Amino acid sequence: MKTYLAIAVAALLLLLSIAVLKGQRDSLALQLQMTQAAVTELEQAAMKSRSLLASRDAVDLKYTEELKNAKNENDLLRAAVASGAKRVRVKASCPVVSRDTGSASVDDGARPELDPAAREDYLQLRERIVSTEKRLAGLQAYVKNVCLAGGADE
Template identity: 45%
Template sequence: MTKYLLIALFAVAAVLGGLVLKSNRDALLREVDQANTQVAQLERRAQQATQALQARDELDKQRFQEMSDAKNQIDTLRDQLAVGTKRVLVRASCPAAVPAATSTTSMDDGAEPALTAHARQDYLRLREQIVTTEAQLAGLQDYIRQVVQGVK
């Protein structure tokens, strides 16, 4: 009878050991599933971040090219103004309160209104700043529309 009792105890111990091993295996399988889920989420986030960076880089390249082209046009205009092949149109008029000359009349006032060299450089500098600001603003707007709002 002790022989059967020992066999029964070993059988019960084996069953209990098997149940413990099965519960440990199930817990480990759950942990592996959770880890795989986290890995998949991290990979998806990394892919989204990579796409966002690529979109940002493309926007930067496009806006930088547009800004460079605009600055080149302004430099070309500056050169043409210096040479005299182009002119800046100035819409000006004489104020009505100019006293009439009582003595000899001269033709000094007959010339077209024109900018001084300093004012012409200010005009070109302002134009360049406007182009830069518009390009930066458009780039930021595109970045927000395409990258920030597109990532969600």
């Protein structure tokens, strides 16, 4: 009888151990699922972050290059104006200059042109306008392609 009792106690302990191990297995399986879900979420966030960084870099590269090209173009224009190859003209009309020689009035014949100091002011203003336009376009592209794209599904 003692043998049967020992076998019954051993079987009961074995069943209890199996139940505890099954509970631990189920708990570990749930933790594994939660960890896998967190890893998947982190991978998606990393991919989105890489995509946004690539978009930011593309916008930065494009508009930095455009800004550099605009500056080079303005520098070439400034050099051409300084050398006399190009002139800054003003659309204007000049009053007729008459000479008191008793003959009919004679036009001066010269086209209106900016004073040298005003030419430099014009070129600086032109450069600032182009720079502002390029920077604004770059910021608008950044907001559209990076900021708004990053918050679209949040």
